[in-house]
Amino acid sequence: MVISEDTRAAIEREIGKYPQRRGALLPALHLVQQEHGFVSPDSMRELAGIFELLPVEVMEVVHFYNMFHDRPRGRHQVHVCTNLPCSLRGARGLMRQLESHLGIHAGETTADGRISLGHEECLGACAYAPMLRIGETYHENLDAEQAKRLLDGLE
Amino acid sequence: MASIRVDDHELEVEEGRTLLQALDDAGLLMNGVDVPHYCWHPKLAIDGSCRLCQVEIEGFPKLQIACNTPVKDGMVVRTQTEAVRRAREGVMELLLINHPLDCPICDQAGECKLQDYAFEYGVGQSRTREPRRALKKSVDLGPTIVFDQERCILCRRCVRFCREVPKTGELGVFNRGDQSVIETFPGSELDNPYSMNVADICPVGALTTKDFRFKIRVWFLEDVPGVCTGCAAGCNVWLGTANNKVYRYVPRRNDAVNETWICDHGRMTYQQIGSADRIAHPALRGEDGILRAASLDDALAEAAARLRRVLDATGPGALGVVASPHASNEDLAVLRSLVDALAVEGAALAVRQGDSDEILVQAEKAANATGARALGFGDPAALLERLRGGALEALLVLGHDLLDPALLGEGDALDGVGSVILLDSHHSPLERAAHVVLPTRHAAEKFGTLTNHAGRVQRVRPAVEPAWAAWSEGELLARLGAALGLPDFDGKFDPRAVSRALGERAPAFDGVDWDSVGDEGLPLKQGGA
The missing domain is CATH 1.10.10.1590 (NADH-quinone oxidoreductase subunit E)
Structure with a gap:
């Protein structure tokens, strides 16, 4: 069991x-x-x-449903909302920056198993876009540098 | 009941049926009223996913899918309007966006609904330049089926089939939208006794059977209606024939028998027709105990002489007769005449038994046991007792079902019988005991009728001609009767004439003959079987 x-x-x-x-x-x-x-x-x-x-x-x-995973993921789940309002405020550029910062594509996990990066549909935080979710915590009004620092701070 | 009009057809339809079901019930679907469809299948739950069956209904602002729209009294439906034509073009275009252009190497080509409907209803050219979905081209789904994910149009017929008919549910649609693919659960296979039906119902070349794929182009096949001989169910099949060879069975729809299905075991019994196991010539056992090829005349003369010796010396009580449940009603009618003319009593029927299920498969592993019983061939227990007690000096045996473990087992009990005349189509250990061997035809090689477990009389006709010497049991027995000098035996056998006369011998067959049963069969008359 x-x-x-x-x-x-x-x-x-x-x-x-x-x-x-x-x-x-x-x-x-x-x-x-x-x-x-x-x-x-x-x-x-x-x-x-x-x-x-x-x-x-x-x-x-x-x-x-893309919030369910059928295989092990990284220790930290980072989801960038790329729905329309967030995209209008630069979420896709943010996602590209995070992808190159981590050296993985959305949907993948870093080789050390630290971070899984993924797209997320609307998280209801349009007024604070662009935003991302780490685990259950929202991080809002982000620019690329803030977001990278957030990720670098993850164990 | 609801009265509806579809184009120029007025239909009375049972309430609760959907438009496509109503058209299918009336025999009009794609046969007078063309409503192309992929996901809808008459014997599966409604899915409504392919969107191709859209029609115009008076009073509805938009087109409706015919497969899932219930009929209503007074409904007026049009299937050939400009709006319908454009909708079909649109659906076909979307279905073809990701479909590979590999018809030249696709086994479905020639019987592909995507080809047919693209030709009938498609636009003729592609407006996309984007690359098509690249997916797995050859997924081994299990022991019987290979899957090409790129060709799949996600109609879910196979998924529904596995859940609804064998109820094994191996297949599912994983992912979503343009990522959707059909797969099995990790570590499990598509493996059930009816698995190969998914290849029949797949409208495209996505699911193909390992057995048939790449054997022959389907446009070379001539489809001959026939009956599967794997068990007493009598599933209706098309025999796909070319070059005097049967390449496959596919189920032939008969709602009274097998709906649109056939079990995998039965489907593969086509291999018995041209198998290397066939008895290919008459044979006689020489003084030295070796079975050697002989002419039919010599073999029949020897058989007649052996039977005559026993009849003259001891009488008909020393002769045992075993009927084959593989022989046709007509063949067995001749056997019945012979048995009666020789005054032989206790002529028995031997039927090999096997597994059965709740869907189609019957325990009796022969196509005509019920017909044999209707013609008076009964339980073999008494005959076996006489055999084991050494009371039989001669045995006339049709087929080798006597070797069933519940009957003779390996057949050593025949060793003491002075004369064994064997009429059979395939080699078996029974030949070790035989003195005369007469090769018979398979049901795919002759005219005749077979009576299935439920008493339905169904006809077969020659789909192929054996490339060796073989005769129907009826012909062999008619000639044997003539060789014995019996009155009423002129050595001739006309199966269709015998069929028409069957009712005189067994009232259950009255009016149920080769010509009148048609290709879908008729039940035996009540109280006859």
Whole structure:
């Protein structure tokens, strides 16, 4: 079993909030990803068992949403919002700068496993664009130098 | 019921059906009313993803997809308007944006819906210069299927098939939008007893069977309607033939039998037709105990002489007859005449048993056991007892289903029988005991009818001509009867005439003959089987 008892209990609590078990699949995927940092094929199989779905159906959901990852990621998840308002305020240029600073492309992880960089759709912080998210923390009104310093400060 | 009009056709449709279903029910779809479609399949859940089946419906401001629009009383539908034509062009253009231009090396070419519809409904040229999606060209999905991701148009027929029919659900659509691809779950394969159907329902060349791919261009194939002989289900098939050879079976739709499916095992039984295992000439066992090729006349004369000796010396009680469930109703009718003329009692039927499932596969591994029973060939237990008790001096055996472990096993029990006359299509250990071997035809090589497990009589016709000496059981037995000097046996066998006369012998067959059953078959008359 790769999903812990605690996470399973939390998943059952989520399931209780929905008329059908499968309704809680998205919260469950978040819980599993919180526990492991990603959703492995083994956990997809276990989730399929919990939700009475086929493993491929769980995997379809994991692949459909780009906030779920099916393989290990870096220690820090850096997401740059590149949706329209942020892009109008330079988010794409920011992303290019961060890509060359880290030497990776969006969607990749640095060789030392320190940082995974990714695009993010709207994070609801349009007024503070450009912005990025490190883990659960928003960093707003950024220019390239500030953003690079932020990344350099990550362990 | 709802009354609807589609172009010039007035239809009475059951409530709850969608437009495409209504057209399919009426037999009009692509056969009078052309509504091209990819994702919709008559035997799968509705997906509505390909968008090609758009039609104009009076009162609707926009075009609607026919596959997922329920009929309503008074609905007026037009399928051939300018708006529909332009919508189809647009959909085809989008479907073709990423489709590789590899028709010259694609196995689907010639039976490809993308080719057909691009020709019928497409614009004829591409407006894009951007590179096409580069994906995996040859994904080994499992033991039977190879997948070309670039050719896939994401209609999800295969995905739905695996979830709905074998209920194994191996396939899924991963990623999203223009990144979408079909794959299996990591570490698992597309491997189920019906897996090869995904190649049939794939409208493009994305899914091909390892067995058939690159064997022959499909436009060289002549499709002959026939019946699978792998088990008693009697699934309807098209025999793809060329060069006097059967290259494949593909399921032929028959909603009363196999819908649009066939199991993988049955599909592969086409290989039995031209197999190296076929008995290719009559044979006689010499004084030295060796089986040698012989002419048909010599073999029949020897068979008749052996039978006559036993009948004259001991009587019909010393002769056992075993019918084959692989022979046609007509062949078995001749056997029945012979048995009756010789006054042999207890003529039995031997049927090899195997696995079955809830979908199509039947336990009886032969196409005509039900027909044989309807013609009075029954349980072999008593015959086997007489055989083991040494009461039989001669045995006339059709086929080698006697070797089923539940019956004879390896067949040593036949060693003590003085005369064994074997009519069979394929080599088997039963030949070790045979004194006369007469080669028979496969169902794909003759006219005849077969009765499936549910009592449905279905016809077969010659799709290929064996390149060696082989005769239908009916012909061999008619000639054997003549060689025995039996009245009513003139040595001639006309399967279609025998078929018409079947009802006289067994009332269940009344009016159910080769000509009247058509290519979709008819059930035996009630109470007959």
